[in-house]
Amino acid sequence: QEPKAGGAINAVIQPEPPGLMLAMVQNGPVQMVSGNIFEGLLRYSPKLEPQPELAESWSVSEDAKTYTFKLRKGVTWHDGKPFTAADVLFSLEMLKQTHARARNNLAQVDKVEAPDDYTVVFTLKQPFGPFLGIFEVGSMPMVPKHLYESTDWKTNPYNNAPVGTGPFMFKEWQKGSFIRLVKNPNYYEKGKPYLDEIYWQIIPDAAARSVAYETGKVDVLPGGSVENFDVPRLSKLKDTCVTGAGWEFFSPLAWLWLNNRQGPLADKRVRQAVMFAIDREFAKDVIWNGLGKVATGPSASTIKYYTDDVPKYPYDPAKAKALLKEAGYKGEKIRLLPLAYGETWQRWGEAVKQNLQDVGMNIETIATDVAGGNQKIGDWDYDIAFTYLYQYGDPALGVGRNYVSSAIAKGQVFNNVEGYSNAEIDKLFAEGAVATPDSKRKEIYEKAQKILVEDVPVAWMLELQFPTIMRCKVKNLITTGIGVNDGFKDAWLDK
Amino acid sequence: MKQFWKSMLRSPSGVIGLIILLLAISVALFGPMLFPNSPWRMVQRPFLPPFTLATVPLGTDALGRDVFAGMIFGARVSLLVGMVSTLVALVVGVPIGAMAGYFGGRVDDALMRFTEFFQTIPSFALAIVLVAILQPSIYSIVASIALVSWPPVARLVRGEVLSLRTREYVQAAVVTGQSNTWIILREILPNTLSPVIVLASLMVATAILLESSLAFLGLGDPNLISWGYMVGAGRTVIRQAWWITVFPGVAILISVLGLNLIGEGLNDALNPRLSREGR
Amino acid sequence: MLSFVAQRVAKGVIVLLAIVVLNFFLIRLAPGDPAVVMAGEAGASDQIFVQQLREKFGLDKPLPEQLFIYVKGIVTLDLGFSFRQQAPVAKLIGERLPATLLLTLTAFAISLVLGILFGTFAARFAGTFLDTAITVFALIFYAMPIFWVALMSILLFSVTMDWLPSFGYETVGANLSGPAHVVDVARHLIMPAMTLGLFFMATYTRMTRASMLEVKRLDFVKTARAKGLSDAVIQRRHVLRNALLPVVTLAGVHSGTLIGGAVITETVFAWPGIGRLMYDALLQRDYNLLLGVFVICSAIVLIFNLITDLVYRLVDPRIEFST
Amino acid sequence: MTAPPAVSVKNLRIALPKGAERPFAVDGISLDLRPGKIVCVVGESGSGKSMCAHALMGLLPDTVTVTSGEIQFEGRDLLKLDDECWRDLRGRRLAMIFQEPMTALNPLMRIGDQMAEMFEAHGLLTPRERRAKALSLAREVGLPDPERIVRAYPHQLSGGQRQRAMIAMALALEPAVLVADEPTTALDVTTQAQILKLIRNLQRNRNMAVMFITHDFGVVADIADQVVVLRHGKVVEEGPASAVFNAPQHDYTKALLAAVPSMDPPARSPLDDQAKAVEVIGLDKTYVTSGGWFREDRRVDAARGVNFNILKGETLGLVGESGSGKSSVARLVMRLIEADRGTVRIGETDLTKLAGKALRAERPRIQMIFQDPFASLNPRRKVGHIVADGPIAAGTDPKVAFDRARDLLKMVGLDAGALERYPHEFSGGQRQRIGIARALALEPEIIVADEAVSALDVSVQAQVLRLLEDLKARLGLSMLFITHDLRVAAQLCDRIAVMQRGVIVELKPTAQLFAAPEHAYTRELLAAVPGQRERAPA
C-alpha cells in the first residue's frame, strides 16, 4: 500500500514529560515525544540490527577497537543550520555530563575524532561487544552545538522549544493539556514524514485515557498508557489494531528484588521458595491479560545470548512450603514493597502477597509512592520489592549491572540492589563484555544465566509486553525495535 | 436522656439514620465472623458478574476476589477510620476551643491564629501530603484526617464557650469559688455537647469520604481493605465490571447518608428551641 | 474599610509566611529524594549522577540555608525553580492557575446559585413533596464521594450518551476561536464543575433551607406581615436576605475544601489545573513546586475569606470593619 | 354614650396543640375596642394576651387553631377573611407594635426603607414620596435628627428610638385600630414614660381604637380607659380603669393589685451603729472595645469614682436606667471583672488585691443572686449539685453539703425531692428560690442581687421579695440590691444609690430620697415611674 501524506495523529502521553530536551532529561515520556524531534546516529530493527539514521554507514576495524561513522550529508537542524561532525563531538561531551547511561556506555571510549565534517571515529580502550548498540536516539541524542555551546545548559531557552534534526518540530506545549509537534518540511528523507501534526494529549487518569480512545479523541495509546485490564476490551473495538512490537530494544523484564543481605531471604532456599510460591502464569493471564511471557531467568528472551536451558521454577506451593520448612522459616515478618506505577502493579502486589501468604510467609505490604519506594530500596530497607528494568539489547548493557558486586552501592535504586555477590558471576560478566568473537560471549553468558537461576538473587517474574493500541487507519507506526520512542517518521494515515 | 431518645425517635430522619448506622456497625462487627475468609483471597475467576453464583453474590473483582467479602471487611475500616479520626479530632479540637473561648484575650488570639493556620491550607491537599509523608497506614490516615478536621470543632466549641462563659450560671460557679478546670468541665463543656455531637456525626461522615478519597488516590493502607480502596481499584475496570465500583460506592453513600440523617435527627432532638417547644 | 483590607492582608501575609516555613520542613520530612526520583526516571541512578542533581538544585546545602534561600525568594515574590520541570515555579503555576480558577469559581457559582435556589424552594414549600424531594436529593449528593460521582457521570454523559467530552480543557487540535472556543471550553467545563460543585450545592441547599425556616420565625417577619406586605416580597426582602448570611460565611469557609476537592476532579477529568500539579509535585518530591502550590492555594483561600468577609460586612450593617 | 366599637371580639376560643399545658390559649374571650379609647389587657405571663393580639391581626401561629368565635371589624368577620383581604387590612386599617423593638425590625434594612415599605405594601405613593413621608413620620414620633435616622440601621438606634420607629410605621397609614403587645416592657422607665405619652397623644389625635397589652399595672393605671384582666385564657374581670383599680371584683385582680409594690417606703430604723460589711472606694471601670489596628477604640465608662459602703444587716439599693452601670458595679464588687482602679473591701479584706486561690477562699463571704432564673441555673446539673457545688469546692464534705442543701431548699420553700431534679422541672419563681438557696449555701455575709426579681411576674415577685426580706432578717445579711424598679427599691432598701452613666449621683436613706430627691436625674427617674396616678380616683 502506498503511504498517503497528510493528517494529524492524536496520541496519549503519560505522564506529562518534565521537559523535552532529551539530552537533559531521559524519562520514558520525554523519549517518546522527543524521539520525533531529535535523532541518534543509528536506529535498530526489531531484530536489533543497526540501521542508518544520522550516520549513513559505519565500519569496524579488525581489532574491534576503532569504529568509523560516515554522517549523512544535507541534514539540517530545525533552524536551518547544517548538522556536522562537530555537533556529534559536542553532543558526546554534553551527554557525558547530563546523561548517566550515555556516560556509562561511553566509558569504554578512549577518544573520538572528526577527521572531516562528515566523519566521526571512535577509538575504544578495549573491544566492547555491545558498542554498536548504544547509538539509538534515547541513548545518544544529537544536540545542536550552535545553540548550546558555551551556554548554561540548564537554563538554555531552547530547552523549552527544542531544536533537533528529526522529522517533526516542536510547536507548542499547553502544560497539563497537550504537546503539539508539526511536520519538518525540510526533512532529509524526501517525502517523509507523512503526517502533518502530532498531538500528544496529557490525560492523567488511566480510565479517562481509555475513555478518550473510545470516544475517538485519541488515535494512539502507546504501550503502558492504559491499564492492562482495559486492553482486551479496547482491542475489540471497531477499527482497532493492537501490536506488542516495538519493545525489542528495551525488553522490559519484571522481577522482585530479594534482599540477599538479611532476614529469611538471605537463605537461598527461601528465595527459591518464593519462585515456586508465586503463580506467574496467573499473573500473566489475569493481571497482564495474557500479554508478555513468564521469565525464565535474568535475560529476556529477546536479548542476545538468551538461553532457557536453566533450572525451572513452576508454580508449586507444596515445594515452596517444603523449602521454607527446610530453611527453618518460622513466620518472621517479610516486608513487601509494591511498585507505585498504577493499578496493574498494585494488583500484582496484592496477588503476590496472597501467593506468598498461601505458603505460610508472613507478608506485610508497605505502601509508598514512587519516591518513598525508591528511598527504601536505595537504603536496602526492604525484603521484597517489585521492579522492572530495561535490558537495552545486550546483557553487557542491561543485565550484568543487576548482579555484579561492583554495582552494589547504597542510595541508588537499580543495579544490584539485592546485594548479591558472587565472584564467579563478577568474572563472567567482566569477560563477557570484552570477549570476542560472538560465540565466546554466548558461552560466557549462558553459563552466567545458569548460575544465576540456580542462586535466585532476585525473583524473575515476567517479560513484559506493553501493547500499543491504535486505530487501524494508523499505518507503519512502529517500524523499529525501539518502537514508539523512535519517532513517527514512517507513520501515515489511511483516510 | 429519655426525653432525648423520645425526640430522636420522633424525627423520621433520625430513625432511618440510626437504623442504617446500627446495620453498618453490626456488619462491621459481626460480618467478618461470618466470613472468615480474607477478602484478599482469590476465590473465583476474575470479573464474575454479580448474582451469578451464590457463593460470591456480588461477583468478583479483577483478581477474582469476592466483592461481598470486601464490602463487609471494608465496613470495618471505613467506620473505624471515620469514628477514630473524629474522636481524635474532638480530643484535639474541644480543649483548644474551650481554652480559647474561656480564657479569651491572648490565649484566644494565639489559639485561633493556630487554628486559622490549619484552615488556610486546603484540607484535602494537606491530608494527602501528610499521608504521603507518614506513609499510608491506618494510623497515618486516621492522624491526617483528624489533623485536618479539628479546626471546625475548635471554632464551634470556642463560639459556644464564648457565649456560655457570660451565662449567669457560669458566673454563679465563679462566685461560689469553683476552679477554672471544674467550671470548664462541669458547667461549660456539658452545655456545648449538643452542637458538638451534631458536628461529630457529620465529621464521621466526612472522614469516611476523606478516607475513601485518599484510598482512591492510592493512599490507603495496603494491608486493609476499605470501600474507598475498592472503588479506586475498580475504577480502571469500571467499563467491564461496574459492580466492583458501584457496590462499595453505594455502601459509602448509604453510610454517609445514615450519619447525616442522624446528624439531622440529633439536631432536632438536641436543639433547645425545638425540644423546648415540644415540652 | 480600606484599613480593614490592609489589616487583613497584613495578617494574611504573616499566615502565609508561617505556612511556608512549616510546609518547608513538613515536605522534607517525606521519605524520598527528588534527585533519586529523577535519576530513577532517567533509567540511571548511579551515585555521581544523583549527587550532581543534588548540587544542581542546592539540595546538598544544610536545611536552614535552603530555607533561608527559599524565604528570601518568597519575599521578592520568587517562588523558586522546579527541579523536575526545569522551569520557574511561578511560571508553572501561572500556566495552570487559570484553569483551576475557572473550574473552582464555576463550581462555586453553580453550587451557590443552585443551592440557594433549591434551598429557597424547599423552605418555601416546607413539608410538601417538593421539599422532601429536594432534601432527599441534597442529602444524597452530600453523601456521594466526589470521585464516584465523577466516574459515574463520565460513564453516563460521555460514554453512554456521548453528550460531553470526558477530559481536558478544550478540544485539542480544533483550533477554535471566538464564541466557538468559549462554547468548547464550556462543554468541557460542565462535568468537572458540576461534579465538584454537587457536594457544595447540597450543602448550601440544606443550609439555605434551614436558615430560611429559622429566619421565618423571627419577629421582624411578623412585622413585615403586619405591614400587609405580599408573601413574595417578605420571602425575598426579609427572609432570604437574612437567611443568606450564614450561607455566605459557610461559603467562605469552603474555599479551602473546594480547592482540595479540585485535586480529585482535575485528576479524573484531566483538567490542567494546579490540583493535579500539586499531586504530581508531591509524588516527585518536587519541593519547590509543591511549596509554591501550597502557598498559592493558601493565598487563594485567604483572598476568598477576605472577599466573603467583605461581602458579609457589606450585607450586614451590624458588623463594623474591625476584626 | 360610647361610640360603636371599631372591633368587637366575641367568644373567641383558640385551641393549643396537643400536649400543651392547657387545651385553649384563649378560652371564650369577648371584648370591644372603641375609637379613641385604650383597652388594656393585663395578666401574667402565658395568660393568652399575645394570642388575642395576634388573632386580631390574623397572625396566629400555624400550630394553633381558632375553634369558635368571631371578630367583627368594619362589618366583616376577620376570622373568615382570605389571605388577600388580610393583606389589604393589615397595616392599612389594623396596625401592630411588638414588644421587642430590636428583633421586630429587619436588621439589614434602613429604618426609612422599612417605614416606606408600609406604603409600598399597599401600592401607595411613588418611591420618592414614600421617602418623604417616612421622614415626616420620623419627625412626628419625635425621633431626633430624622434625616440621619431614616438612613440608619436598627442596631444604630437605642431601644426607645427603635420603638418610636415601630410606632411611626404602625401609624403611617392612619389605621383605625392599633394593637400594641407589651411595647414598653423592654425599655427602661424613663424611656417607657416617653413612649407611653407618645402613644397616648397620637391615639387621641387620631381617634384610634387601641388594644394595649401589658403585665405592668403601673402602665395600666397611666393609660387605660378600659381594663380587661386575663387569667389562663379567660377574662376574669373587665371594666373602666377606675372601677377596676378602685373596686376590683375578682380575687385574682385583687391579688394582682396587692402585689404591686407601693411607692411609699415603709419606715425603717437606722443602722448607723453597725460595722461596715462592704466598702467600695473609688471604683473605675472603662470598657474598651478594640477597634483593630487602624481604628479608634470604643470606650464606655461603666463606673467612675464609685464610692459606697454597706453596713451589717443593711440593704443598699442601686437604681438607674438601663446602661447606667449597675451590673458593672455588681460584677466589680463580686470580682467577676477587674476594676481599673479602686478598692473593694469586705470587712477587713481587700478583695481587689487577691487573686487565684486566695481569692477563691474569700469568695464564699460574698454571694450573688442573678437576674434570670432560667439562665442562672446550669440546665445539665441537678438542683442538689447546683446548691452543693460551692460548699464542696470550698472543702465541705459532700454529704454534709447535700444535707445542708436540703435544709436550704426547705428554707426557701422547696421540698426535699427538689435535690434530685433538673432546673427545667421548676417554674420561674421556684428557680429563683434555688438561686437564692445556692447563694446562701456558702453562708455569706453579703449578698448581691442584680435585678433578682425583674424577670418574675408581679405576684411571684412579691413572694420572692418577702422571702429575701425574711432571710435577711433571720441571717443578718447585708445586701446590695440592684433594680431599675423604684417601687421594689422603695419597699426593700434601707438606703438607695442612684446611678447615671457610671456615676452615683445621689445616695440617701430611702424615705429621704423619695421625699426630697435632690439631683435632677433622680427626680426624672421618680417622675417616670408608671402608675402614680392610681391613687387619684379617676
Ligand SMILES: Nc1ncnc2c1ncn2[C@@H]1O[C@H](COP(=O)(O)OP(=O)(O)OP(=O)(O)O)[C@@H](O)[C@H]1O
Ligand atoms: N406558637 C405557639 N405554639 C403553641 N403554643 C403557644 C405558642 N405561642 C404561645 N403558646 C402558648 O399559648 C399560651 C398563651 O400564650 P401567650 O403568648 O398569649 O401568653 P402571654 O400572655 O402573651 O404571655 P407573656 O406575658 O409571656 O407574653 C401559653 O400557654 C403559651 O405557652
Ligand SMILES: Nc1ncnc2c1ncn2[C@@H]1O[C@H](COP(=O)(O)OP(=O)(O)OP(=O)(O)O)[C@@H](O)[C@H]1O
Ligand atoms: N463586656 C462589656 N464590654 C463593653 N461594654 C460593656 C460591657 N458590659 C457592659 N458594657 C457597657 O457598659 C455600660 C454599663 O453596662 P451595665 O451592664 O453595667 O449597665 P446596667 O446598668 O446594668 O444596665 P441594665 O439595666 O440594662 O442591666 C453599658 O453602656 C454597656 O453597653
Ligand SMILES: [Mg+2]
Ligand atoms: Mg406575650
Ligand SMILES: [Mg+2]
Ligand atoms: Mg444590668
